Amino acid sequence: MKTPLWCEPGKLAVPRGRHHVLERRRALGILSGVLDRRLAVVSGPAGYGKTTVLAQLYGALAARGAATAWLTLDNDDRLEKRFLACTVIALARVARPFGRLVEAAGQYFQGIPVATVRAAILQACARTSQHLVLLLDDYDAVPDDALGPLLEFLLERMP
Numbered sequence: 001m002k003t004p005l006w007c008e009p010g011k012l013a014v015p016r017g018r019h020h021v022l023e024r025r026r027a028l029g030i031l032s033g034v035l036d037r038r039l040a041v042v043s044g045p046a047g048y049g050k051t052t053v054l055a056q057l058y059g060a061l062a063a064r065g066a067a068t069a070w071l072t073l074d075n076d077d078r079l080e081k082r083f084l085a086c087t088v089i090a091l092a093r094v095a096r097p098f099g100r101l102v103e104a105a106g107q108y109f110q111g112i113p114v115a116t117v118r119a120a121i122l123q124a125c126a127r128t129s130q131h132l133v134l135l136l137d138d139y140d141a142v143p144d145d146a147l148g149p150l151l152e153f154l155l156e157r158m159p
Contacts, residue, residue: 002102002106003089004085004089004105004106006106007085007086007089010072011071011072011073011074011086011090012069012070012071012072012086012089012090012093013070013072014055014058014059014070015051015052015055015137027042027049027053028053028056028057028060031053031057032060034057034061034133035061035064035066035131035133038155038158039155042054050137051137051138054070054135054137057135058070058135061131061133065130065131066130066131066132066133067091067094067095067128067130067131067132067133068094068133068135069090069091069093069094069095069132069133069134069135070090070135070137071086071087071090071134071135071136071137072137072138073136073137073138073139073141073142073147074138074141074142075141075142075143077141077142077147078142078143078144078146078147079146080114080147080150081108081109081114081117082108083142083147083150084105084109084114084117084118084121084150085105085106085108085109086105087121087134088101088102088105088121088124089102089105089106090134091121091124091132091134092105094132095124095128095130095132096128097123097124097125097127097128098121098124100124101120101121101124104117118150118153118154121154122154122157122158122159125158125159126159
């Protein structure tokens with residue numbers, strides 16, 4: 001699967017852990033049941049280790065066999081189709097049913113209504129037999145909760 005040129009590699013890459021970083025056992029213990037939930041939120045002030053916890057959670061979930069994708073958000077992800085395109089590209093790296101959507105995602109789903117894109121994502125989720133987890137880092141980089149209604153829509157209809 002080819003990643004579109006507009007999608008920076010760092011958006012899809014789990015940050016590498018530093019050797020001197022402590023494992024966040026308490027936080028990981030709390031998040032250990034994430035596979036039984038539709039949504040888990042890790043929040044805190046800047047510099048408190050949210051990304052570190054998510055990176056450690058990524059490793060723990062992948063070790064348990066969950067199809068775990070990573071997406072670091074930025075201001076540009078406030079645009080629905082860009083966010084959906086990045087989400088598809090991230091999920092396609094870990095779950096086969098998303099592979100067919102990557103070409104359209106590479107074009108920001110140009111000419112395709114958002115409702116159709118959402119339906120295609122939900123259908124791809126339904127065709128995935130393993131636990132599917134999308135870790136969104138830096139959610140606070142998206143202004144004014146621009147993604148809130150979209151995420152709520154997807155979570156309410158997730159198979």
